[in-house]
Amino acid sequence: xxxxxxxxxxxxxxxxxxxxxxxxxxxxxxxxxxxxxxxxxxxxxxxxxxxxxxxxxxxxxxxxxxxxxxxxxxxxxxxxxxxxxxxxxxxxxxxxxxxxxxxxxxxxxxxxxxxxxxxxxxxxxxxxxxxxxxxxxxxxxxxxxxxxxxxxxxxxxxxxx
Numbered sequence: 348x349x350x351x352x353x354x355x356x357x358x359x360x361x362x363x364x365x366x367x368x369x370x371x372x373x374x375x376x377x378x379x380x381x382x383x384x385x386x387x388x389x390x391x392x393x394x395x396x397x398x399x400x401x402x403x404x405x406x407x408x409x410x411x412x413x414x415x416x417x418x419x420x421x422x423x424x425x426x427x428x429x430x431x432x433x434x435x436x437x438x439x440x441x442x443x444x445x446x447x448x449x450x451x452x453x454x455x456x457x458x459x460x461x462x463x464x465x466x467x468x469x470x471x472x473x474x475x476x477x478x479x480x481x482x483x484x485x486x487x488x489x490x491x492x493x494x495x496x497x498x499x500x501x502x503x504x505x506x507x508x
Contacts, residue, residue, distance in 0.1 A: 371425025375500035376415065376453075376461075377469060377492045378430060378446040380405040384492025385415060386500050387422055392507075395500035397493025398422075408449060416456040427459050428503045430466025430495070464503065469495040 370390055377384035383401040388394065399418065403411040419427065429450045432442045450461040473494035482490075 371423050373426040373428060373500050373503055374415075374419055374422070374424040375496040375498075375503070376427065376429045377466065377495040377499060378432065378442070378449055379492060380442060380445065382492045383411055383415070384494070384496035385418060386493055386496035387418075387424070388500050388504060390423070392504055395497045395504065397490055397497045400489065400492045408452070412449070412452050412456055415453060419457050419459065424457075424459065426503070427453065427457065427461040428499050429453075429461045429463050430469060430499045431463045433465050462503070464499055466495070466499055469498045472498055 372390055373388040373392060373395070375384075375386040375395065377386075381402065381404075383403065384397065385399045385401060386395050387398045399414075401411045401414050418424070427450075429446055431446060432440055434440045434443075447463070450463065454460050470491060473491050476494060
């Protein structure tokens with residue numbers, strides 16, 4: 348027979364903003380000039396998984412921005428972390444400049460100021476992880492950007508525990 352145990356304390360609602368931020372998801376973006384990996388945390392911000400790969404033509408990013416902004420709205424995103432593709436020598440790359448611009452445009456659409464994180468080697472790590480899962484190269488190609496974005500989210504979550 349199970350017994351109900353009453354705890355001697357109650358949880359009270361504190362500041363509304365603080366409470367609502369705790370129930371929002373973290374979105375990770377692995378920015379690329381052809382494919383943008385999107386990953387989401389769960390609402391408790393414990394884990395993250397790939398959500399979608401947004402394909403675009405590398406020139407007009409309006410469709411990609413609209414799609415990612417709609418995901419953010421639909422999935423109750425409160426934090427956006429964008430991978431900053433730095434060169435291995437630490438210098439700013441052309442792709443990094445484009446990722447920064449993409450982040451600014453995304454902020455205008457969502458009202459969420461993005462956090463930028465160095466994402467060097469996340470695609471390599473994602474590829475190794477998927478290979479260890481015995482995923483064929485053809486299938487890896489479809490989800491590798493999502494997995495790289497999930498790594499970005501997981502690293503963010505680890506830093507904010």
